[in-house]
Amino acid sequence: MALADEQLVTEALGGSQPAYRELVHRYERPVFNLVVRIVHDRELAEDLSQDAFVKAFTRLATYRSEQGKFSNWLFKIAHNTCLDHLRRGAVPTVSLEPRDPSEGGGIPAAVADPDQPSPLDAAVAGSLADALAAGLSGLRPEYREVLVLRGQEGLAYEEIADITGLPLGTVKTYIHRGRKELAGFLIAAGWNPDGHALSG
Amino acid sequence: MKRRTPEFDRWLTAEAAGDEMRAEAAFVEFFARFPRLAPAADFAERVLAAAPVAVRRTAPALWGWRWAIASALAMTGVAAWLLPALRWLPLEIPRLSEIVKTAAMVTGALVEWFEVGVAVWGFLLRLGRWVTVAIQAPEIAAGLAGSAVIGAVALYTLNHLLALERRSWR
Numbered sequence: 001m002a003l004a005d006e007q008l009v010t011e012a013l014g015g016s017q018p019a020y021r022e023l024v025h026r027y028e029r030p031v032f033n034l035v036v037r038i039v040h041d042r043e044l045a046e047d048l049s050q051d052a053f054v055k056a057f058t059r060l061a062t063y064r065s066e067q068g069k070f071s072n073w074l075f076k077i078a079h080n081t082c083l084d085h086l087r088r089g090a091v092p093t094v095s096l097e098p099r100d101p102s103e104g105g106g107i108p109a110a111v112a113d114p115d116q117p118s119p120l121d122a123a124v125a126g127s128l129a130d131a132l133a134a135g136l137s138g139l140r141p142e143y144r145e146v147l148v149l150r151g152q153e154g155l156a157y158e159e160i161a162d163i164t165g166l167p168l169g170t171v172k173t174y175i176h177r178g179r180k181e182l183a184g185f186l187i188a189a190g191w192n193p194d195g196h197a198l199s200g
Numbered sequence: 201m202k203r204r205t206p207e208f209d210r211w212l213t214a215e216a217a218g219d220e221m222r223a224e225a226a227f228v229e230f231f232a233r234f235p236r237l238a239p240a241a242d243f244a245e246r247v248l249a250a251a252p253v254a255v256r257r258t259a260p261a262l263w264g265w266r267w268a269i270a271s272a273l274a275m276t277g278v279a280a281w282l283l284p285a286l287r288w289l290p291l292e293i294p295r296l297s298e299i300v301k302t303a304a305m306v307t308g309a310l311v312e313w314f315e316v317g318v319a320v321w322g323f324l325l326r327l328g329r330w331v332t333v334a335i336q337a338p339e340i341a342a343g344l345a346g347s348a349v350i351g352a353v354a355l356y357t358l359n360h361l362l363a364l365e366r367r368s369w370r
Contacts (some may be wrong), residue, residue: 128205187212
């Protein structure tokens with residue numbers, strides 16, 4: 001049976017390297033997925049994700065399970081690491097995903113997690129994933145981040161607000177607008193089920 | 201033809217209808233199936249290599265302690281097992297009466313040493329009390345204060361004279 005995050009943290013603080021390794025294995029994909037959606041550059045995302053883990057391990061003793069889940073604490077560190085990088089503006093980010101839906105997808109086909117279970121048919125998943133990735137790439141980074149936290153990590157609005165440091169109302173607004181923009185992009189790309197136009 | 205999924209259709213239909221709650225629920229359901237992006241295979245190794253020294257080294261240190269304790273326990277077990285064999289070794293084992301006699305001598309020496317220490321501390325205590333009583337007497341206190349004032353005036357005068365002397369050299 002897999003150990004709970006809190007137990008792993010306790011063991012890691014006791015000096016267990018396997019516990020550190022397990023924490024990395026457990027959260028490398030969610031953290032990297034979030035970071036790459038924010039900065040939109042694969043190599044940079046790996047560096048920033050690595051920084052986030054190192055920061056988390058350095059201050060692991062300050063983590064308190066009463067204040068929230070370990071994953072959220074880690075997401076918060078990853079978010080702040082990305083924010084620091086974007087504020088510095090040292091390295092311009094390069095999009096790997098073409099904005100034009102007719103060009104097809106960029107990131108997903110090449111780097112999507114092969115172990116990720118999906119009930120979708122491979123061909124459908126591939127083309128939809130590409131279209132969705134292309135749509136996401138056209139959104140503002142803050143929209144992408146809240147959509148990933150909400151949609152892929154399944155977090156509540158309050159948790160997203162805590163991670164991003166945004167007011168709850170702003171989180172709701174970002175999710176609403178991001179979702180609308182994404183839907184608009186997919187409809188424009190020919191994915192509209194019944195030929196509806198978007199309301200609002 | 202572009203093939204879709206039911207969740208995807210529900211999401212876009214709800215968005216088109218302006219049904220916020222259904223759109224949100226369908227979007228989350230659909231997006232959850234969207235594969236996460238994964239880092240390179242050696243990502244974990246790179247993280248652990250870049251982690252602080254404390255993270256990398258505490259584990260071997262802990263293992264070192266564990267090995268030391270385990271070895272000590274194992275050696276104790278072996279020694280206990282070999283203990284009866286000491287009877288056949290040509291060693292002179294002291295008698296109990298000799299051990300008791302030596303212990304009594306050591307205890308006596310320790311008591312004497314302690315007695316001397318207590319005597320010294322008693323003398324220092326008495327000395328402290330005499331000084332305290334003397335200082336509390338008004339005559340002696342006045343004398344000490346007078347001495348302090350005289351000393352301060354003497355130091356000031358000496359300093360003044362030295363300053364005059366230095367100026368005369370220039």
